[in-house]
Amino acid sequence: xxxxxxxxxxxxxxxxxxxxxxxxxxxxxxxxxxxxxxxxxxxxxxxxxxxxxxxxxxxxxxxxxxxxxxxxxxxxxxxxxxxxxxxxxxxxxxxxxxxxxxxxxxxxxxxxxxxxxxxxxxxxxxxxxxxxxxxxxxxxxxxxxxxxxxxxxxxxxxxxxxxxxxxxxxxxxxxxxxxxxxxxxxxxxxxxxxxxxxxxxxxxxxxxxxxxxxxxxxxxxxxxxxxxxxxxxxxxxxxxxxxxxxxxxxxxxxxxxxxxxxxxxxxxxxxxxxxxxxxxxxxxxxxxxxxxxxxxxxxxxxxxxxxxxxxxxxx
Amino acid sequence: xxxxxxxxxxxxxxxxxxxxxxxxxxxxxxxxxxxxxxxxxxxxxxxxxxxxxxxxxxxxxxxxxxxxxxxxxxxxxxxxxxxxxxxxxxxxxxxxxxxxxxxxxxxxxxxxxxxxxxxxxxxxxxxxxxxxxxxxxxxxxxxxxxxxxxxxxxxxxxxxxxxxxxxxxxxxxxxxxxxxxxxxxxxxxxxxxxxxxxxxxxxxxxxxxxxxxxxxxxxxxxxxxxxxxxxxxxxxxxxxxxxxxxxxxxxxxxxxxxxxxxxxxxxxxxxxxxxxxxxxxxxxxxxxxxx
Numbered sequence: 001x002x003x004x005x006x007x008x009x010x011x012x013x014x015x016x017x018x019x020x021x022x023x024x025x026x027x028x029x030x031x032x033x034x035x036x037x038x039x040x041x042x043x044x045x046x047x048x049x050x051x052x053x054x055x056x057x058x059x060x061x062x063x064x065x066x067x068x069x070x071x072x073x074x075x076x077x078x079x080x081x082x083x084x085x086x087x088x089x090x091x092x093x094x095x096x097x098x099x100x101x102x103x104x105x106x107x108x109x110x111x112x113x114x115x116x117x118x119x120x121x122x123x124x125x126x127x128x129x130x131x132x133x134x135x136x137x138x139x140x141x142x143x144x145x146x147x148x149x150x151x152x153x154x155x156x157x158x159x160x161x162x163x164x165x166x167x168x169x170x171x172x173x174x175x176x177x178x179x180x181x182x183x184x185x186x187x188x189x190x191x192x193x194x195x196x197x198x199x200x201x202x203x204x205x206x207x208x209x210x211x212x213x214x215x216x217x218x219x220x221x222x223x224x225x226x227x228x229x230x231x232x233x234x235x236x237x238x239x240x241x242x243x244x245x246x247x248x249x250x251x252x253x254x255x256x257x258x259x260x261x262x263x264x265x266x267x268x269x270x271x272x273x274x275x276x277x278x279x280x281x282x283x284x285x286x287x288x289x290x291x292x293x294x295x296x297x298x299x300x301x302x303x304x305x306x307x308x309x310x311x312x313x314x315x
Numbered sequence: 316x317x318x319x320x321x322x323x324x325x326x327x328x329x330x331x332x333x334x335x336x337x338x339x340x341x342x343x344x345x346x347x348x349x350x351x352x353x354x355x356x357x358x359x360x361x362x363x364x365x366x367x368x369x370x371x372x373x374x375x376x377x378x379x380x381x382x383x384x385x386x387x388x389x390x391x392x393x394x395x396x397x398x399x400x401x402x403x404x405x406x407x408x409x410x411x412x413x414x415x416x417x418x419x420x421x422x423x424x425x426x427x428x429x430x431x432x433x434x435x436x437x438x439x440x441x442x443x444x445x446x447x448x449x450x451x452x453x454x455x456x457x458x459x460x461x462x463x464x465x466x467x468x469x470x471x472x473x474x475x476x477x478x479x480x481x482x483x484x485x486x487x488x489x490x491x492x493x494x495x496x497x498x499x500x501x502x503x504x505x506x507x508x509x510x511x512x513x514x515x516x517x518x519x520x521x522x523x524x525x526x527x528x529x530x531x532x533x534x535x536x537x538x539x540x541x542x543x544x545x546x547x548x549x550x551x552x553x554x555x556x557x558x559x560x561x562x563x564x565x566x567x568x569x570x571x572x573x574x575x576x577x578x579x580x581x582x583x584x585x586x587x588x589x590x591x592x593x594x595x596x597x598x599x600x601x602x603x604x605x606x
Contacts, residue, residue, distance in 0.1 A: 245415045245508055248535040287530035 001028045002188070002307045003058075003143060003163050003199030004300070007065070007208055008035035011293040013046040015300035020053045022275050022301065024308045031304075032058040032119065032143060032165075032199065034094065036066035036208060040078045051086040058090040058117045058141070059083065061107070062099075065208050083111075090140065092117040101129040108136055115140040120157070122148040131156060143199065145206070164191070165199035167206035169234070175217040176243075178236035184223055186231040188310050202303040203234070203296075215292070217242035218252035220260050220280075221299055223306050224270040225315050232310065235263065250289030257284050272315040274305035320358050325382030327356035328374055332386045334585045337578070340367075340598040341591035367599045368575045375577035379486060385420065386580070388433040388460050391486045392421050393580040401425045403571055407562040410584035415449035415505055417442070421580075422454065424558040428551065429494070430454040431480075436462045440472060447474050452502040453509065455551065456494035466491040476500075503550035507542040510557055515542055518553035566592075575599070 006012040050057045093107045142157040146166045168185045191198035203221035220237040237259040239252035261284045264271045276298040309315035331349045339348040346367035406425035421431040430450040450457045458478040466481040478494030519541045570592045571582040
């Protein structure tokens with residue numbers, strides 16, 4: 001199973017929604033959303049559509065990033081109502097160093113009648129409390145964020161519930177610094193030996209950063225399956241203009257998209273085919289810039305489609 | 316006896332002249348946040364029975380006398396040039412405007428364009444060599460504005476086409492060298508990149524008439540080519556007209572004119588909705604709860 005981890009911003013939720021009509025078996029897909037925004041209207045719409053489609057989606061109920069750094073009762077009440085309305089959503093507790101045994105008990109109590117998940121982000125619980133948590137019967141998935149979880153805790157998680165999320169995306173300070181291609185992951189080939197699923201932060205990266213202004217360069221990050229090894233690599237398609245005073249964003253987007261479309265045309269068995277790649281080809285054909293949020297969304301849709309395709313053997 | 320404040324205290328005082336503070340006042344309709352920052356500086360300003368309007372001006376006077384940071388220069392340009400020599404109904408002011416690969420501190424557009432690059436006594440002249448060539452391609456007049464003690468030095472080191480102004484004690488701008496006006500050095504392509512999409516479409520269509528509807532990915536290339544073919548003089552006129560329109564609308568003029576003179580430059584550079592502007596003005600007129 002594949003667990004893409006994201007932060008619940010509009011483009012990410014739109015990517016999840018786009019997957020509902022991506023023409024794939026979505027059984028192995030469980031997006032994990034750790035919200036960062038106070039406004040839950042996008043989340044609400046996404047959950048409603050996932051519910052209609054029977055799509056499982058994990059929602060972190062105790063996020064602590066960006067606008068949700070401070071606990072907001074209004075947000076908590078809103079999300080509680082959404083989770084009650086949409087039973088396919090999986091309430092998820094983020095277990096970080098600040099999480100106490102009382103927090104964990106309260107979470108289990110409040111979600112007594114349904115399957116839940118735990119995101120492991122470096123728990124400071126003592127061994128007994130940790131063991132109680134990982135053995136709790138209603139926990140359907142234990143989603144461990146690699147590098148944040150001690151190996152003793154990782155091994156204590158039952159294999160049939162353990163998901164390991166890694167962050168192979170090598171984030172650069174500036175878009176202009178992305179270059180060529182690099183190895184991304186081979187987790188899809190071997191995760192099943194030890195875990196029930198694997199995940200990654202796609203092209204977002206685990207280090208959450210709020211969006212910025214107009215970029216000096218536009219880049220499209222697209223994963224592909226290397227023909228010789230079967231490993232997943234990521235290729236960075238960069239606009240020709242990479243300075244702020246050169247060209248404009250629509251043109252920079254088209255420069256990058258043309259390179260992607262050409263690569264896909266030459267190496268279809270590496271990139272596969274999916275609605276995101278079709279959309280990029282249409283934008284290039286029509287000289288259309290769909291805005292940067294849509295560019296992000298399409299990259300994530302391609303990422304999820306490719307991961308599902310390699311899991312199913314379609315690619 | 317009042318002891319002179321330390322530089323760190325003046326730096327703290329200067330914090331009240333930031334966009335984030337202005338945005339908070341506009342959000343809360345209260346100047347509490349500015350008063351907190353002011354009190355943190357430890358600099359004594361009589362606050363009793365006075366609305367924030369007055370203590371912002373007083374704070375700027377203190378900075379002007381003891382700590383001439385960049386904001387002091389910007390406020391002086393707004394006050395002396397836009398509200399003094401010209402009028403906000405005809406002259407537009409832009410702050411931190413990207414020009415090529417540089418960002419000019421203040422630009423004023425009335426019948427022509429003038430760039431003001433501020434070099435305080437705390438700044439180095441390191442970037443001037445790369446900044447001025449860009450400014451000379453985009454503005455009819457370019458000035459370095461500096462401390463009186465540094466004016467001679469800048470007269471020696473900057474391009475001789477660049478004028479030098481010094482900020483005197485009472486906020487007057489003294490001209491140590493006049494800027495050379497030369498429209499022929501203007502690069503239309505450089506101006507094009509400073510314009511917003513609706514601005515360059517309007518400009519080009521004034522000269523070439525209505526253009527075909529294009530996919531949004533091709534618009535910039537199409538209009539950029541046409542704009543680049545204009546003479547420097549025509550391109551500059553269109554550019555100045557577009558830039559003037561940015562802040563000479565009735566609402567903006569009324570808003571910046573209602574601000575204390577110490578906050579006008581911040582008013583020009585902080586994007587606020589009509590409601591936020593009203594709340595800001597209300598917050599500046601009412602005594603704060605902390606006072």
